[in-house]
Amino acid sequence: MTTRTVHVVNVSARRRALNFWERIYLPEVLRGLWVTGRHFCVNMWRHTLRAIGIKSVPPGAVTYQYPDERRPAAERLRSLHRLTQRPDGTPRCVACMMCETVCPAFCIKIVAEEVSDPNIEKRPKSFDIDIGRCVFCGYCVEACPEDAIRMDTGITELGSYSRRSMVLDIDTLLSLKPAAQNQGKPVDFLQKRLVS
Amino acid sequence: MLTTVTISAAIATTVFIVMFVLTLAGILTWVERKQSAIMQDRIGANRARILGLRLWGLFHIIADAVKMFTKEDFIPNTKHRFLFSLAPVLSLFFALLTFAVIPFGHQITIAGYLIPLQVASVNVGILFIFAMMSVAVYGVVLAGWSSNNNYALLGGIRASAQMISYEITIGLTLVGIIMIFQTLSLMEIVKAQGRLLFGVLPAWGIFYQPVGFLLFMIAGIAENKRIPFDIPEGESEIIGFFLEYSSMKFGMFMFADFIETVLIASLLTTFFFGGWQVPYLADTGFVFPWGGRWDLNVWLVEGMRVISFIVKVCLFCWLLMLIRWTLPRFRFDQLMNLGWKVLLPLSLANTIVTAAIVLWLD
Secondary structure, eight states, rough: OOOOOOOOOOHHHHHHOOOOOHTTTTHHHHHHHHHHHHHHHHHHHHHHHHHTOOOSOOSSSOOOOOOSSSSOOOOOOOSSSSSBBBBTTSSSSSOHHHHHHHHOOOOOEEEEEEEEEEETTTEEEEEEEEETTTTOOOHHHHOOOOOEEEEOOOOOOOSSSGGGGEEEEEEHHHHHHOGGGGHHHHHHHHHHHHOO | OHOOOOOHHHHHHHHHHHHHHHHHHHHHHHHHHHHHHHHHOOOOOOOBBBBOOOOTTTTTHHHHHHHHSSSSSOOOOOOHHHHHHHHHHHHHHHHGGEEEEESSSSSSEEEEEEEEESSSOOOOHHHHHHHHHHHHHHHHHHHHHHHOHHHHHHHHHHHHHHHHHHHHHHHHHHHHHHHHHHHHHHHHHHTTSSSEETTTTEOOOOHHOOOHHHHHHOOOOHTTOOOOTTTTTTTTTOTTTTTTTHHHHHHHHHHHHHHHHHHHHHHHHHHSOTTTTTEEEEETTEETTTOOEEEEHHHHHHHHHHHHHHHHHHHHHHHHHHTTTOOOOOHHHHHHHHHIIIIIIHHHHHHHHHHHHHHOOO
């Protein structure tokens, strides 16, 4: 005969009874006021010092004032794709369809064409990425045998007024630069696309 | 006796107190957003600007007012359209009227007339305050009733239950103050707080009535209907008695809340922190208990007293904001328990102990 262990959860043991000072609530109120009041005083002190020009104190708030200042992005952040180029300016892509195949969101569409160069054989005639469908998984980058597609532009502001403009063609993708060369560019990119 | 001087003095004091209260309440709408932000390591409202000038978001006061006034003023399908419009006016009116008896300075002499710095120097000021506070509940109840909305009605009923329960505590704690200072006049109470206790301590109400101060502050915040006691509003449950109000009618309710914050701060200052008294400042200048004297101009003394009142009120407003942004709200049953089972017996005990001590010392 086997014995079964029945787990009895002692609810009252998990929930500690309040002691007298906690029950009368006032010391706890004062403790809470002390915490928030301390935050107020410390932050106010830091704001004041920075306002009069002493920038060595830490900032009084953790806020990033978004459109004016941006959080620094991590280097491995998966942002908008770009297509890399050979030294002669032609796309590295050989239209092997690996990225199109692996893409779980079906957002890449490649049309291949032949090239006379026997070392390359194929190249993309068109290479469209619908970033409206993209889930930014990065599988295309991992699948690519030619290091032809990367997600290192640092562009994360991809909003647009039409679905059509969410589809990026090969010329746009080839023209994008890595984030290191893209300082301040994201907004330009966005505005260009909004106009078009 | 009405003369040009007394009439113009009455007008001047009225204008001063109205401007003071409305300005402070207006600034409090900004302080509330900014102080909560600083307490929570945020920046807070700072985007409104005029001609590139931001002033830490102070223009948000104007922006809010413009927004309130230009919104659609919707009146629900109710039989009580007049009461619906009257309710926010009542809330604001009675909150403002209470300031008539609060002294913001001692007195000045102009052309031989002694003018107390107080709008109405009535000798039953405390009773007047009780009366105004009791009537203030009508604004809230009428708002809930005339909105033709069950949630608003529920909010109004809760508001009346809460305000009536906590008014008793307010009344009983002030009985202690009345017994100690032996007067109902606020000016006399403040004057009496200019004496010294044990030769060094200013005889402020808090040193006579520390428990009374605590109880009065708790009950005062409850009267104010703000967060630890925001049962009439109950954002997470019923959205409150002003549910159907929009545009500036809602704005008036909101503004009345801030005016009541100033009111509670003024009452705490007047009853427990010496009102306009500056420690050791007599009519002729500073008289220190350790023997020093520093004679000052009469006008300077009066100015310092008015500023002292304003500073104290501002500090209490800050404290009330701190409390509002720190504590979680009570549930309705907890609120009633606190009011009837804790605060009421405590204030009764406070009254009895005070009475016994006053009798013993006499």
